[in-house]
Amino acid sequence: MVGMVLTGNGITAYGNGAYSLIGGDELSDAERDALQQLCRQRLDASREQRGEEVFAHRAATARRSAAR
Numbered sequence: 001m002v003g004m005v006l007t008g009n010g011i012t013a014y015g016n017g018a019y020s021l022i023g024g025d026e027l028s029d030a031e032r033d034a035l036q037q038l039c040r041q042r043l044d045a046s047r048e049q050r051g052e053e054v055f056a057h058r059a060a061t062a063r064r065s066a067a068r
Contacts, residue, residue, distance in 0.1 A: 006019070007019065
């Protein structure tokens with residue numbers, strides 16, 4: 001899970017059911033917007049390269065969790 005990897009590497013923190021960027025509150029609005037844009041570009045590139053099936057495991061995991 002990406003959130004767990006980022007948290008393990010000290011990039012994000014998990015609390016109250018959500019992940020947050022460590023130091024994110026120190027970013028300006030422009031820096032935050034630029035970071036979000038970079039993340040979207042990388043996500044779009046991954047989808048283009050690997051197709052939507054890159055996220056198929058998430059749907060399967062959600063279905064298994066809901067069935068419990």
